[in-house]
Amino acid sequence: MLQAAIANAENNHQLDVDRLVVKEASVGRAFTLSRFHTRGRGRVAHIEKYFSNLTVIVREREEEREEEKA
Numbered sequence: 654m655l656q657a658a659i660a661n662a663e664n665n666h667q668l669d670v671d672r673l674v675v676k677e678a679s680v681g682r683a684f685t686l687s688r689f690h691t692r693g694r695g696r697v698a699h700i701e702k703y704f705s706n707l708t709v710i711v712r713e714r715e716e717e718r719e720e721e722k723a
Contacts, residue, residue: 655675655711658709658710659673662713668713672714673711673712674711674712674713674714675709675710675711676710676711677710678707678710679707679708680705680706680707681705681708682703682705682706683703683704683705685701685702685703685704686701686702686703686704687700687701688701688702
């Protein structure tokens with residue numbers, strides 16, 4: 654996922670790859686896939702398969718000037 658964010662920043666936004674830093678990374682809930690698993694004596698067990706969305710935000714690092722530090 655991080656490689657895709659870096660490639661998008663380079664190709665779509667013309668950012669310098671060597672100056673990129675991760676600004677934010679988060680995980681959100683997407684959807685639930687419901688399935689049933691057969692059990693003994695004609696019963697069923699409910700199975701939920703969870704999926705998630707990953708979000709990675711990268712930005713270009715700002716160069717700190719030595720003049721401002723002094």
